[in-house]
Amino acid sequence: MSMTNASESRVHLMVSTDLDGTLLDHHTYDWQPAKPGMEILESLSAPIIINTSKTYEEVIKLQSELGIQEPFVVENGSALYLPKSKYPHAHSEFEDGGNYWQITFGETRDAIVAAIHKLREQQGYTFIGFSDMTLQQLIEYTNLPEENAQLALQRRFSEPLIWQDSDSNYEQFKTTLEARNFxxxxxxxxxxxxxxxxxxxxxxxxxxxxxxxxxxxVDIVALGDSQNDIDMLKIADYAVAVRSPVHDYPEFITQGSTLKTQGFGPNGWTEAIQQITRVSK
Incomplete structure (x- = not known):
């Protein structure tokens, strides 16, 4: 990969990062190997914007553990939250969310769940969604601690599910929902x-x-490991496909610089930040 020395340019960096399998280890959810990369970004005053499928509650908890307080995106682009401590002035699109301003881009979870349950009833599709799961089932599927699993269930704008049907039925399910603006x-x-x-x-x-x-x-550095990261990677100035232990790199086309990490998850995360900023270990 050929890229400009971002740390020496006048352009500011903004990092948009996925969590599971990227900043967090896919199996253990450990983020410590990403710490050297985070320290580099802190030295450059580059904000780390978590951009995840996780919930507001999950990200608040994780930011506390990471020691950062920055804006973040939840549920695959469904809403953006900005801390009022850093962004005290209201914008015309802001909704008041307590300590955070909220901007909603997506749909309500109730509307989504109603739509997919109606399809399942009509077409006989086989899948299990978060709304179908008990807390214990979610823990078994994700290996999350109980507290984290409870936070994962507090969704506002999306419904994760495990598809248990055929590929052809999945495509039909997907096409039908997209025709209904999901x-x-x-x-x-x-x-x-x-x-x-x-x-x-x-x-x-x-x-x-x-x-x-x-x-x-601002130049965007986007890091992700899955298909749901492609829309973020495609628009990035520096697009980082993080190596996964369980699936191939996401495939995408971008006009920006691209990098596929050799390290998995948070190790690859630091590897990429070091390379992009040309900071040695």
Whole structure:
């Protein structure tokens, strides 16, 4: 990969990162191997924007563990949250969400669940969604600790599911929902049904807002390992496909610089940040 030395340019970096299998280890959810990369970004004052399929509650908890307080995107681009401590002034599109401003790009979970359950009843599709699962079932599927699993169930804008039917029925299911203005995407563990949005839409909105607010040009560094990261990777200036232990790299075309990491998950995350910023270990 050929790329400009981002750390020496006048363009500011903004990192948009997936979580499971990217910043977090796919199996253990450990983020410690990403710490050297995070320290590099902190030294450059480059914000780390979590851009995930996870919920608001999950990200709040994780940010506390990571020691960061930045805007973040949840449920595959369905909503963007900005901490009022850093962004105290309201924007015309902001909704008041307590300590955070909220911008909604997606659909309500109730509408999504109603639509997919009606399809299942009509067509006899076989799948199990989060709304069908008990807490114990979710723990078994994800290997999450009980507290984290409870947070994962607190969804507002999407419904993850495990598809247990044929590929042809999946395509039919997907086509029907897309005709009704929903989006169906595959992540590292689950298939996600959401409104007509994606991770790329949300981070581009924030990039434009950030550039206008701070009057600086911004390059997006996007890191992801799955198909649900493709929309984010496609619009990035530096697109990083992080190596996964369970599936192939996501395939995409972008006009920006691209990198496929050799390291898995958070090890690959640091590898990419070091290469992009040309900072040695």
């Amino acid at each position: 989006k169906v995407i595959k992540g590292g563990r689950f298939t996600h049904v959401l409104g007509e949005t994606n991770k790329g839409i949300a981070i581009l909105w924030f990039k434009a807002y950030y550039e206008k607010l701070h009057k600086v040009p």
